Amino acid sequence: MRYLLASDLHYSLPQLDWIAEQAPEFDAVVLGGDHLDVGGYVELGAQIVMLSAYLGHLADATTVIANSGNHDLSSRRDHGEKAAVWLDDIDPRVMTDGASALIGSDLVSVCAWWEGPITKAEVERQLAADAARRPTDGVWIWVYHSPPDDSPTSWSGSRHYGDDVLNAFIEQHHPDLVLAGHVHESPFRPDGSWHDRIGDTVVLNAGRQAGQIPAHIIIDTGSRRIDWWSVDAEASIAL
Numbered sequence: 001m002r003y004l005l006a007s008d009l010h011y012s013l014p015q016l017d018w019i020a021e022q023a024p025e026f027d028a029v030v031l032g033g034d035h036l037d038v039g040g041y042v043e044l045g046a047q048i049v050m051l052s053a054y055l056g057h058l059a060d061a062t063t064v065i066a067n068s069g070n071h072d073l074s075s076r077r078d079h080g081e082k083a084a085v086w087l088d089d090i091d092p093r094v095m096t097d098g099a100s101a102l103i104g105s106d107l108v109s110v111c112a113w114w115e116g117p118i119t120k121a122e123v124e125r126q127l128a129a130d131a132a133r134r135p136t137d138g139v140w141i142w143v144y145h146s147p148p149d150d151s152p153t154s155w156s157g158s159r160h161y162g163d164d165v166l167n168a169f170i171e172q173h174h175p176d177l178v179l180a181g182h183v184h185e186s187p188f189r190p191d192g193s194w195h196d197r198i199g200d201t202v203v204l205n206a207g208r209q210a211g212q213i214p215a216h217i218i219i220d221t222g223s224r225r226i227d228w229w230s231v232d233a234e235a236s237i238a239l
Helices: 013-025 044-059 085-089 117-131 164-173
Strands: 002-006 028-031 063-066 100-103 106-110 140-143 177-180 195-198 201-205 216-220 225-229 234-238
Touching (some): 002 013, 013 044, 044 085, 100 117, 106 117, 117 164, 201 225
Parallel strands (some): 028 063, 106 140, 177 201
Antiparallel strands (some): 002 216, 100 106, 225 234
16 A cells, blocks of 8 residues: 655645645545644635545545644534544545544554543544454554654654653554654754654654645555655655
């Protein structure tokens, strides 16, 4: 399976256009959270309408995975915790928060951004349930907006902005891949990186850059090759 990963687009329509052009070449496109631009000039409701249409358009071409990031939390659920409720109403072909499905022989778990104990517990239950059906002939992939803490993929250049709960989840379940974002600067700072390995788990964060083409990662689980591209550099590692 071939996956295209980008994150933290923050309503960059030119970058979304580029992704739409590439989408037919991949088995899945992963947009790893922070779709909205909270501080932007376009009203959030209008952004949601446009992004919902974009994601539906992408789903005409390939499997689309879009989880929530901290900038996507649009309202509160009945239990009181903030969530990207707008993702509930997009094209049902798009895999969003809480979804788990096989793509070929790979199992993909799409995790919500959580800010409270109820949503965190939902993620815990999701991962525990998916661990019980982990594929034997494919890879187990988590889409989780934040990278783990104390990792080069969470290094901003001055401090780590990772999620230490994710570290515990990785230690418990040992997924093959964690596809993250959130910390825009990590690949571009000394002591930071677009990839990390925690035990047998590979963690990826493409970072964020300006321009028409987003920093992105191509994952080929068949050849077990991972390629990262940015304006400033390109690199590859083995899965």
